[in-house]
Amino acid sequence: MVERRPALDFLAHAVLIIGVLIVAFPVYITFVASTHTSQEIVQTPMPLLPGAHLFENYRDALLGTGHGMGSNAAVGRMMFVSLVTALLITVGKIAISLLSAFAMVYFRFRFRMVFFWAIFVTLMLPVEVRIAPTYKVVADLGMLNTFAGLTVPLIASATATFLFRQFFLTVPDELVEAARIDGAGPMRFFKDMLLPLSATSIAALFVIQFIYGWNQYLWPLLVTTDESMYPVVIGIKRMISGGDAQNEWNLVMATAMLAMIPPALVVMLMQKWFVKGLVDTEK
């Protein structure tokens, strides 16, 4: 601190506390709504303190035993789909990016720069600008309503490739020479030297990409039409059916809580990696 200004310190804490409360308010309301019956919620004003139906709401949501007008698919299954999708996207992205960065940094071959720029250009082709043709490709390959369709089109990653490339460039050349003298081939060097050295970058990317995979919306909205393949983020949307009063808002909100908990936990528990990942991926 530069100088003592008690009034300013007080103001700082006040602003931060108000900020934290405003940021948390929507989630608090969601939690409260997920502990009441649907009748209690639709009467105005809705209760502002948690109710007594927490257990049955979460059970109904997870098992799909609600009676809403919209979809009543089991959220337990959706959580499983989301988890598998997020993990496949994360692991897939990290794996193919590690391999291609290794190839581009540690080998000389024709068209190396062509690959470099081809990967770079994918930064400029987000799903949003090529949705219809990409959907057609996936449909033609018979990948609608499959885990492959949900994940493979999303696992190319220019940011991850360039992150690993930057990192590999900082690895001392002496390590390669030492590996050579010891008779290790390129894949041995990759596995025993580069991978362990990349552990922190991998951890940071894991956090960012897990959240990215878990929170996907537009792509699963297109490629899943079967309830058993809905990720939870899509499931919430399908539970809301037009009119406000017919929805079982208690179950919708319980599902929203369930959808938020895994990525929020990842961010808060792995905060150090999360911050590193955010900073690194924007370089």
Place this chain on the structure above:
Amino acid sequence: MASEKRVVFKSGWLPWALLAPQAVVIAVFFFWPAAQALLQSLQQSDAFGTSVEWVGLENFRNLWNDPTYLASFKTTAIFSVLVAVLGLALSLMLAIFADRVIKGAAFYKTLLIWPYAVAPAVAGVLWLFMFAPGMGIVSYALGAAGFEWNHLLNGTHAMTLIVMAAVWKQISYNFLFFLAGLQSIPKSLIEAAAIDGARPWRRFWTMQLPLLSPTTFFLLVINIVYAFFDTFAIVDAATKGGPGKDTSILVYKVYYDGFKAMDLGGSAAQSVVLMVIVVALTVVQFRFVEKKVNYQ
């Protein structure tokens, strides 16, 4: 940092094998569809794809003559400016105060960063629930205060709703970068200014804000990209582009025209326009944002 290795491995086939997975994925799911979009933007086909004819640039001409498309441009511009400016201003304020607090800064940080983890679609549903006319807690409070809130009928209310949800989700990201930027400003600079008699308010305007300008510019680009492309889910969950077309941003319109209205040529032409926008934003980002936050 060197951009090339002096020591490399020698193998004719191994680099190709290593690159193959990435190459296949980007060829099949990026370049082929993007080429298709370009091709389709020059064609006119019916909804079942039974007849296709070349129409040259007619799809683009139709877009420029389509008032709903121009309106969507305007909607997107208003939306992204509001999201970027409000998001940056609020998170800068929180970061300035968090930078000042010594005890508890890490605690506030933890409590402010988690909205980043919330899916945009879930953020849309949360805000929709609070503001739902007739039952939402905030719309009830507004009604009690004499303000009739109805985003289902009033376009301005609907826009306000998606801006709030989008800003809420993005504050944590901006906050982290602003805080890192502020903390990398040397304390000695601030102390020297304080000794010279500059009060906190003046130090903010004449020192901290100018020194933060690389961070601010970087975040501005990131926030515009976010508002353009990552808010589809918020719009779809909270307003579905309505009432009418009042919150139908460009990305929502591409989706709607392509998948709901089945206008493939028109949707493809819109995709091409969006591609041009992304290319422009990416160029800006790499051309001007290179030298960010490295002033310690």
